[in-house]
Amino acid sequence: MTFKKQVYDSIHxxxxxxxxxxxxAEEFYRQSKAWMLTPADIYIFDFAQTVxxxxxxxxxxxxxxxxxxxxDKATFSLNLSEPLKEQLYDxxxxxxxxxxxxxxxxxxxxxxxxxxxxxxxxxxxxxVLEILTAFVQGAKKAFEIQxxxxxxxxxxxxxxxxxxxxxxxxxxxxxxxxxxxxVALLFPKDVFLSIYRNLFDEVHTEITGDMExxxxxxxxxxxxxxxxxxxxKDFGLPRAFPQxxxxxxxxxxxxxxxxTMVLPLVCxxxxxxxxIESE
Amino acid sequence: MFSSDTKILIVDDMxxxxxxxxxxxxxxxxxxxxxxxxxxxxxxxxxxxxYKLIISxxxxxxxxxxxxxxxxxxxxxxxxxxxxLVTAEAEAGQIKEAIDAxxxxxxxxxxxxxxxxxxxxQVHKKLAA
Numbered sequence: 001m002t003f004k005k006q007v008y009d010s011i012h013x014x015x016x017x018x019x020x021x022x023x024x025a026e027e028f029y030r031q032s033k034a035w036m037l038t039p040a041d042i043y044i045f046d047f048a049q050t051v052x053x054x055x056x057x058x059x060x061x062x063x064x065x066x067x068x069x070x071x072d073k074a075t076f077s078l079n080l081s082e083p084l085k086e087q088l089y090d091x092x093x094x095x096x097x098x099x100x101x102x103x104x105x106x107x108x109x110x111x112x113x114x115x116x117x118x119x120x121x122x123x124x125x126x127x128v129l130e131i132l133t134a135f136v137q138g139a140k141k142a143f144e145i146q147x148x149x150x151x152x153x154x155x156x157x158x159x160x161x162x163x164x165x166x167x168x169x170x171x172x173x174x175x176x177x178x179x180x181x182x183v184a185l186l187f188p189k190d191v192f193l194s195i196y197r198n199l200f201d202e203v204h205t206e207i208t209g210d211m212e213x214x215x216x217x218x219x220x221x222x223x224x225x226x227x228x229x230x231x232x233k234d235f236g237l238p239r240a241f242p243q244x245x246x247x248x249x250x251x252x253x254x255x256x257x258x259x260t261m262v263l264p265l266v267c268x269x270x271x272x273x274x275x276i277e278s279e
Numbered sequence: 280m281f282s283s284d285t286k287i288l289i290v291d292d293m294x295x296x297x298x299x300x301x302x303x304x305x306x307x308x309x310x311x312x313x314x315x316x317x318x319x320x321x322x323x324x325x326x327x328x329x330y331k332l333i334i335s336x337x338x339x340x341x342x343x344x345x346x347x348x349x350x351x352x353x354x355x356x357x358x359x360x361x362x363x364l365v366t367a368e369a370e371a372g373q374i375k376e377a378i379d380a381x382x383x384x385x386x387x388x389x390x391x392x393x394x395x396x397x398x399x400x401q402v403h404k405k406l407a408a
Binding site: 141142144145146199200210213214216217218220221223224225227228231239241 | 293294295296298299302338340366367368369370388389390391
Protein backbone atom coordinates (compact mmCIF):
# COMPACT_ATOMS: atom_id res chain seq x y z
CA MET A 1 0.00 0.00 0.00
CA THR A 2 1.26 3.46 -0.78
CA PHE A 3 0.21 7.08 -1.16
CA LYS A 4 -1.83 7.86 -4.27
CA LYS A 5 -1.98 11.35 -5.68
CA GLN A 6 -4.33 13.28 -7.93
CA VAL A 7 -3.67 16.78 -9.24
CA TYR A 8 -6.40 19.05 -10.54
CA ASP A 9 -7.34 22.74 -10.47
CA SER A 10 -4.23 23.71 -8.51
CA ILE A 11 -5.08 21.10 -5.87
CA HIS A 12 -2.75 18.24 -5.05
CA UNK A 13 -4.77 15.49 -3.35
CA UNK A 14 -2.95 12.61 -1.66
CA UNK A 15 -4.79 9.52 -0.44
CA UNK A 16 -3.18 7.80 2.53
CA UNK A 17 -2.94 3.99 2.73
CA UNK A 18 -4.69 1.89 5.42
CA UNK A 19 -1.59 1.72 7.58
CA UNK A 20 1.15 4.32 7.67
CA UNK A 21 4.10 2.57 9.26
CA UNK A 22 7.79 3.41 9.16
CA UNK A 23 8.14 2.05 5.62
CA UNK A 24 5.20 4.14 4.39
CA ALA A 25 6.59 7.22 6.18
CA GLU A 26 9.84 6.76 4.31
CA GLU A 27 7.91 6.29 1.04
CA PHE A 28 5.96 9.47 1.81
CA TYR A 29 9.24 11.36 2.27
CA ARG A 30 10.59 9.99 -1.02
CA GLN A 31 7.42 10.80 -2.99
CA SER A 32 7.01 14.23 -1.42
CA LYS A 33 10.20 15.51 -3.11
CA ALA A 34 8.43 15.23 -6.45
CA TRP A 35 5.17 16.60 -5.06
CA MET A 36 6.89 19.86 -4.24
CA LEU A 37 7.41 20.51 -7.92
CA THR A 38 3.71 20.09 -8.71
CA PRO A 39 2.10 23.34 -9.88
CA ALA A 40 -0.47 23.23 -7.07
CA ASP A 41 -1.34 25.74 -4.37
CA ILE A 42 -3.22 23.49 -1.98
CA TYR A 43 -2.08 20.09 -0.76
CA ILE A 44 -4.83 17.98 0.78
CA PHE A 45 -4.14 14.67 2.52
CA ASP A 46 -7.13 12.35 2.65
CA PHE A 47 -6.91 9.81 5.47
CA ALA A 48 -10.33 8.17 4.82
CA GLN A 49 -8.72 4.75 4.37
CA THR A 50 -6.14 5.19 7.11
CA VAL A 51 -6.54 3.37 10.42
CA UNK A 52 -2.98 3.49 11.76
CA UNK A 53 -0.30 6.20 11.71
CA UNK A 54 3.18 5.50 13.07
CA UNK A 55 4.87 8.41 14.84
CA UNK A 56 7.67 8.29 12.23
CA UNK A 57 5.14 9.89 9.88
CA UNK A 58 4.78 13.03 12.02
CA UNK A 59 8.24 14.40 11.28
CA UNK A 60 8.14 13.79 7.51
CA UNK A 61 4.66 15.31 7.30
CA UNK A 62 5.71 18.37 9.29
CA UNK A 63 8.85 18.76 7.19
CA UNK A 64 6.81 18.73 3.97
CA UNK A 65 4.29 21.17 5.45
CA UNK A 66 7.06 23.61 6.40
CA UNK A 67 8.65 23.42 2.96
CA UNK A 68 5.33 23.97 1.22
CA UNK A 69 4.47 26.87 3.53
CA UNK A 70 7.77 28.57 2.69
CA UNK A 71 6.68 28.44 -0.95
CA ASP A 72 3.25 29.93 -0.20
CA LYS A 73 1.43 26.60 -0.48
CA ALA A 74 -1.08 25.33 2.06
CA THR A 75 -1.64 21.85 3.49
CA PHE A 76 -4.89 20.42 4.85
CA SER A 77 -6.15 17.03 6.02
CA LEU A 78 -9.43 15.27 5.41
CA ASN A 79 -11.29 12.37 7.02
CA LEU A 80 -9.11 11.64 10.03
CA SER A 81 -10.86 9.06 12.23
CA GLU A 82 -11.63 9.91 15.86
CA PRO A 83 -8.99 7.52 17.26
CA LEU A 84 -6.36 9.02 14.95
CA LYS A 85 -7.38 12.55 15.92
CA GLU A 86 -6.92 11.58 19.57
CA GLN A 87 -3.54 10.03 18.83
CA LEU A 88 -2.36 13.14 16.98
CA TYR A 89 -3.77 15.38 19.71
CA ASP A 90 -1.90 13.42 22.39
CA UNK A 91 1.29 13.73 20.34
CA UNK A 92 0.74 17.49 20.06
CA UNK A 93 0.65 17.52 16.25
CA UNK A 94 -3.07 17.59 15.45
CA UNK A 95 -3.03 21.33 14.72
CA UNK A 96 -0.33 20.84 12.11
CA UNK A 97 -2.59 18.49 10.16
CA UNK A 98 -5.08 21.38 9.73
CA UNK A 99 -8.21 19.28 9.50
CA UNK A 100 -11.02 20.42 7.17
CA UNK A 101 -14.36 18.82 6.38
CA UNK A 102 -14.15 19.17 2.60
CA UNK A 103 -12.01 20.30 -0.33
CA UNK A 104 -14.30 23.32 -0.66
CA UNK A 105 -13.50 24.38 2.88
CA UNK A 106 -9.78 24.12 2.12
CA UNK A 107 -10.26 26.30 -0.97
CA UNK A 108 -12.05 28.94 1.10
CA UNK A 109 -9.26 28.96 3.64
CA UNK A 110 -6.63 29.35 0.91
CA UNK A 111 -8.35 31.06 -2.05
CA UNK A 112 -6.85 30.17 -5.41
CA UNK A 113 -5.92 32.98 -7.74
CA UNK A 114 -7.87 32.87 -10.96
CA UNK A 115 -5.64 31.80 -13.82
CA UNK A 116 -7.22 34.28 -16.23
CA UNK A 117 -6.61 37.20 -13.91
CA UNK A 118 -3.88 39.22 -15.67
CA UNK A 119 -2.62 40.43 -12.31
CA UNK A 120 -2.15 36.89 -11.14
CA UNK A 121 1.37 35.61 -10.50
CA UNK A 122 0.25 31.99 -10.95
CA UNK A 123 0.94 31.55 -14.69
CA UNK A 124 4.50 32.71 -14.05
CA UNK A 125 4.80 30.27 -11.13
CA UNK A 126 3.58 27.48 -13.38
CA UNK A 127 6.24 28.36 -15.96
CA VAL A 128 8.93 28.42 -13.28
CA LEU A 129 7.76 25.02 -12.02
CA GLU A 130 7.89 23.58 -15.51
CA ILE A 131 11.45 24.86 -15.80
CA LEU A 132 12.44 23.49 -12.38
CA THR A 133 11.00 20.09 -13.21
CA ALA A 134 12.70 19.93 -16.61
CA PHE A 135 16.10 20.84 -15.14
CA VAL A 136 15.79 18.41 -12.23
CA GLN A 137 14.88 15.55 -14.59
CA GLY A 138 17.67 16.56 -16.98
CA ALA A 139 20.20 16.70 -14.13
CA LYS A 140 19.19 13.32 -12.75
CA LYS A 141 19.64 11.72 -16.17
CA ALA A 142 22.88 13.53 -17.00
CA PHE A 143 24.59 12.78 -13.70
CA GLU A 144 23.47 9.17 -13.56
CA ILE A 145 24.26 8.20 -17.17
CA GLN A 146 27.20 10.44 -18.08
CA UNK A 147 28.87 10.90 -14.69
CA UNK A 148 28.00 7.53 -13.09
CA UNK A 149 26.66 9.54 -10.16
CA UNK A 150 23.00 8.98 -9.20
CA UNK A 151 21.46 12.05 -7.57
CA UNK A 152 18.30 12.71 -5.59
CA UNK A 153 16.46 15.99 -5.17
CA UNK A 154 16.24 17.34 -1.62
CA UNK A 155 13.83 20.06 -0.54
CA UNK A 156 13.71 22.91 -3.09
CA UNK A 157 13.67 26.34 -1.48
CA UNK A 158 13.82 30.04 -2.23
CA UNK A 159 17.40 31.29 -1.96
CA UNK A 160 18.21 33.02 1.30
CA UNK A 161 21.95 33.55 1.06
CA UNK A 162 24.93 32.40 -0.99
CA UNK A 163 26.35 28.99 -0.19
CA UNK A 164 29.81 29.66 1.19
CA UNK A 165 31.38 26.32 0.25
CA UNK A 166 31.02 26.52 -3.55
CA UNK A 167 34.30 26.02 -5.41
CA UNK A 168 33.14 25.63 -8.99
CA UNK A 169 30.05 26.26 -11.06
CA UNK A 170 28.65 26.76 -14.50
CA UNK A 171 25.90 29.03 -15.76
CA UNK A 172 23.62 29.25 -18.76
CA UNK A 173 21.30 32.12 -19.62
CA UNK A 174 17.74 31.25 -20.63
CA UNK A 175 16.08 33.54 -23.13
CA UNK A 176 12.61 32.49 -24.16
CA UNK A 177 9.37 34.32 -24.95
CA UNK A 178 8.00 32.69 -21.78
CA UNK A 179 10.92 33.06 -19.42
CA UNK A 180 14.14 34.95 -18.95
CA UNK A 181 16.70 34.06 -16.35
CA UNK A 182 19.79 32.06 -15.46
CA VAL A 183 20.43 28.49 -14.46
CA ALA A 184 23.57 27.64 -12.51
CA LEU A 185 25.11 24.39 -11.32
CA LEU A 186 27.15 24.96 -8.16
CA PHE A 187 29.53 22.43 -6.61
CA PRO A 188 31.47 22.25 -3.36
CA LYS A 189 35.06 21.16 -4.04
CA ASP A 190 34.88 17.64 -2.60
CA VAL A 191 31.60 16.91 -4.34
CA PHE A 192 32.94 17.87 -7.75
CA LEU A 193 36.21 15.99 -7.19
CA SER A 194 34.10 12.91 -6.51
CA ILE A 195 31.89 13.45 -9.58
CA TYR A 196 34.99 13.90 -11.74
CA ARG A 197 36.47 10.70 -10.30
CA ASN A 198 33.27 8.87 -11.26
CA LEU A 199 33.38 10.43 -14.72
CA PHE A 200 36.98 9.59 -15.65
CA ASP A 201 38.23 7.28 -12.94
CA GLU A 202 40.86 9.91 -12.06
CA VAL A 203 41.69 10.96 -8.52
CA HIS A 204 42.51 14.63 -7.94
CA THR A 205 42.83 16.74 -4.82
CA GLU A 206 42.38 20.16 -6.43
CA ILE A 207 40.07 21.67 -9.04
CA THR A 208 41.83 21.78 -12.43
CA GLY A 209 41.15 23.49 -15.73
CA ASP A 210 39.82 20.20 -17.12
CA MET A 211 37.29 20.10 -14.31
CA GLU A 212 36.09 23.61 -15.16
CA UNK A 213 35.49 22.38 -18.70
CA UNK A 214 33.63 19.36 -17.27
CA UNK A 215 31.36 21.56 -15.12
CA UNK A 216 30.33 23.50 -18.22
CA UNK A 217 29.85 20.34 -20.29
CA UNK A 218 27.63 18.71 -17.65
CA UNK A 219 25.43 21.82 -17.63
CA UNK A 220 25.39 21.70 -21.43
CA UNK A 221 23.96 18.16 -21.23
CA UNK A 222 21.45 19.13 -18.54
CA UNK A 223 20.38 22.17 -20.57
CA UNK A 224 19.99 20.04 -23.71
CA UNK A 225 17.68 17.64 -21.88
CA UNK A 226 15.63 20.46 -20.33
CA UNK A 227 15.50 22.39 -23.62
CA UNK A 228 14.11 19.37 -25.46
CA UNK A 229 11.40 18.92 -22.82
CA UNK A 230 10.51 22.62 -22.56
CA UNK A 231 10.46 23.28 -26.29
CA UNK A 232 7.75 20.63 -26.59
CA LYS A 233 5.76 23.08 -24.44
CA ASP A 234 6.54 25.99 -26.78
CA PHE A 235 9.22 27.64 -24.68
CA GLY A 236 11.28 28.36 -27.78
CA LEU A 237 14.62 28.05 -26.02
CA PRO A 238 17.60 28.55 -28.36
CA ARG A 239 20.99 26.86 -28.28
CA ALA A 240 23.22 28.18 -25.53
CA PHE A 241 26.81 27.83 -24.39
CA PRO A 242 27.34 27.44 -20.63
CA GLN A 243 30.08 29.48 -19.01
CA UNK A 244 32.30 28.44 -16.10
CA UNK A 245 31.88 30.13 -12.72
CA UNK A 246 34.86 30.30 -10.39
CA UNK A 247 36.20 32.61 -7.71
CA UNK A 248 34.30 35.89 -7.41
CA UNK A 249 31.96 34.98 -10.27
CA UNK A 250 30.23 32.46 -7.98
CA UNK A 251 29.20 35.07 -5.45
CA UNK A 252 28.13 37.49 -8.19
CA UNK A 253 25.61 35.16 -9.82
CA UNK A 254 21.96 35.06 -8.67
CA UNK A 255 22.02 38.48 -7.06
CA UNK A 256 18.27 38.52 -6.45
CA UNK A 257 17.72 35.73 -3.90
CA UNK A 258 13.97 36.37 -3.72
CA UNK A 259 13.72 35.41 -7.39
CA THR A 260 16.06 32.43 -7.16
CA MET A 261 15.01 28.84 -6.50
CA VAL A 262 17.62 26.51 -5.05
CA LEU A 263 17.35 22.82 -5.90
CA PRO A 264 19.72 20.77 -3.72
CA LEU A 265 20.84 17.52 -5.35
CA VAL A 266 22.33 14.84 -3.15
CA CYS A 267 24.88 12.23 -4.28
CA UNK A 268 27.08 9.92 -2.22
CA UNK A 269 29.78 12.58 -1.95
CA UNK A 270 27.44 15.27 -0.64
CA UNK A 271 25.11 18.00 -1.89
CA UNK A 272 25.42 20.31 -4.86
CA UNK A 273 22.92 22.79 -6.25
CA UNK A 274 20.93 23.94 -9.24
CA UNK A 275 19.97 27.60 -8.87
CA ILE A 276 17.33 29.07 -11.17
CA GLU A 277 17.00 32.84 -11.15
CA SER A 278 14.11 34.47 -13.01
CA GLU A 279 14.29 38.04 -14.28
CA MET B 280 32.09 -3.78 -36.70
CA PHE B 281 34.82 -1.30 -37.70
CA SER B 282 38.33 -2.73 -37.33
CA SER B 283 40.36 -1.58 -34.34
CA ASP B 284 42.78 0.41 -36.53
CA THR B 285 39.99 2.50 -38.09
CA LYS B 286 41.20 6.10 -38.13
CA ILE B 287 38.71 8.16 -36.09
CA LEU B 288 38.40 11.95 -35.78
CA ILE B 289 36.62 13.23 -32.68
CA VAL B 290 35.38 16.83 -32.97
CA ASP B 291 34.18 18.82 -29.96
CA ASP B 292 34.91 22.26 -28.55
CA MET B 293 34.68 20.83 -25.02
CA UNK B 294 37.72 18.87 -23.89
CA UNK B 295 35.57 16.83 -21.50
CA UNK B 296 33.43 15.41 -24.27
CA UNK B 297 36.45 14.69 -26.50
CA UNK B 298 37.98 12.83 -23.58
CA UNK B 299 34.75 10.91 -22.89
CA UNK B 300 34.31 9.87 -26.52
CA UNK B 301 38.01 8.94 -26.80
CA UNK B 302 37.76 6.86 -23.62
CA UNK B 303 34.67 5.08 -24.94
CA UNK B 304 36.38 4.42 -28.32
CA UNK B 305 39.51 3.11 -26.62
CA UNK B 306 37.29 0.90 -24.48
CA UNK B 307 35.86 -0.53 -27.70
CA UNK B 308 39.40 -1.34 -28.85
CA UNK B 309 40.09 1.52 -31.28
CA UNK B 310 43.73 2.56 -31.43
CA UNK B 311 43.93 5.32 -34.05
CA UNK B 312 42.11 8.33 -32.62
CA UNK B 313 42.65 11.99 -33.43
CA UNK B 314 40.88 15.11 -32.13
CA UNK B 315 39.85 18.55 -33.37
CA UNK B 316 38.41 21.31 -31.22
CA UNK B 317 36.12 22.96 -33.74
CA UNK B 318 34.49 22.40 -37.10
CA UNK B 319 36.98 24.49 -39.05
CA UNK B 320 40.05 22.64 -37.69
CA UNK B 321 38.23 19.37 -38.24
CA UNK B 322 37.61 20.23 -41.91
CA UNK B 323 41.30 20.97 -42.41
CA UNK B 324 42.21 17.62 -40.85
CA UNK B 325 39.57 15.70 -42.82
CA UNK B 326 41.06 16.89 -46.11
CA UNK B 327 44.53 15.64 -45.20
CA UNK B 328 43.99 12.81 -42.75
CA UNK B 329 42.36 9.82 -44.47
CA TYR B 330 39.87 9.37 -41.62
CA LYS B 331 37.42 6.50 -41.83
CA LEU B 332 35.00 7.77 -39.20
CA ILE B 333 34.05 11.18 -37.77
CA ILE B 334 32.33 11.59 -34.41
CA SER B 335 31.38 15.25 -34.03
CA UNK B 336 29.55 17.35 -31.48
CA UNK B 337 26.69 19.41 -32.92
CA UNK B 338 26.70 22.44 -30.67
CA UNK B 339 30.00 24.23 -31.33
CA UNK B 340 30.60 27.95 -31.82
CA UNK B 341 31.50 29.25 -35.30
CA UNK B 342 31.32 26.05 -37.36
CA UNK B 343 28.73 23.67 -35.85
CA UNK B 344 28.75 19.91 -36.29
CA UNK B 345 25.94 20.28 -38.81
CA UNK B 346 27.97 22.84 -40.77
CA UNK B 347 30.90 20.41 -40.78
CA UNK B 348 28.66 17.56 -41.93
CA UNK B 349 27.29 19.65 -44.81
CA UNK B 350 30.82 20.65 -45.82
CA UNK B 351 32.00 17.03 -45.70
CA UNK B 352 29.05 15.77 -47.71
CA UNK B 353 29.45 18.50 -50.33
CA UNK B 354 32.88 17.10 -51.23
CA UNK B 355 32.57 14.03 -53.45
CA UNK B 356 35.61 12.40 -51.76
CA UNK B 357 33.75 12.19 -48.45
CA UNK B 358 30.19 11.58 -49.54
CA UNK B 359 30.09 8.16 -47.87
CA UNK B 360 32.49 8.86 -44.99
CA UNK B 361 30.72 7.64 -41.80
CA UNK B 362 29.72 10.68 -39.75
CA UNK B 363 28.15 10.50 -36.28
CA LEU B 364 26.69 13.63 -34.71
CA VAL B 365 26.59 13.89 -30.92
CA THR B 366 23.99 16.24 -29.50
CA ALA B 367 22.52 17.14 -26.15
CA GLU B 368 19.19 17.92 -27.81
CA ALA B 369 16.66 15.43 -29.09
CA GLU B 370 14.27 17.79 -30.85
CA ALA B 371 12.63 16.14 -33.84
CA GLY B 372 13.22 19.09 -36.19
CA GLN B 373 16.94 19.07 -35.52
CA ILE B 374 17.26 15.33 -35.99
CA LYS B 375 15.43 15.59 -39.31
CA GLU B 376 17.80 18.37 -40.35
CA ALA B 377 20.78 16.11 -39.60
CA ILE B 378 19.27 13.18 -41.52
CA ASP B 379 18.56 15.45 -44.48
CA ALA B 380 22.18 16.60 -44.41
CA UNK B 381 23.38 13.00 -44.64
CA UNK B 382 24.32 12.06 -41.09
CA UNK B 383 25.14 8.37 -40.67
CA UNK B 384 23.85 8.19 -37.09
CA UNK B 385 23.33 10.51 -34.15
CA UNK B 386 23.92 10.05 -30.44
CA UNK B 387 22.00 11.95 -27.81
CA UNK B 388 23.85 13.00 -24.66
CA UNK B 389 23.99 11.65 -22.01
CA UNK B 390 25.17 8.36 -23.47
CA UNK B 391 27.13 5.27 -22.44
CA UNK B 392 29.89 3.36 -24.22
CA UNK B 393 27.29 0.68 -25.03
CA UNK B 394 25.20 3.23 -26.92
CA UNK B 395 28.24 4.36 -28.91
CA UNK B 396 29.04 0.74 -29.75
CA UNK B 397 25.47 0.10 -30.89
CA UNK B 398 25.48 3.19 -33.13
CA UNK B 399 28.85 2.25 -34.64
CA UNK B 400 27.58 -1.23 -35.41
CA GLN B 401 24.54 0.25 -37.15
CA VAL B 402 26.72 2.57 -39.23
CA HIS B 403 29.07 -0.26 -40.16
CA LYS B 404 26.18 -2.51 -41.13
CA LYS B 405 24.76 0.20 -43.39
CA LEU B 406 28.20 0.79 -44.93
CA ALA B 407 28.71 -2.90 -45.61
CA ALA B 408 25.26 -3.35 -47.17
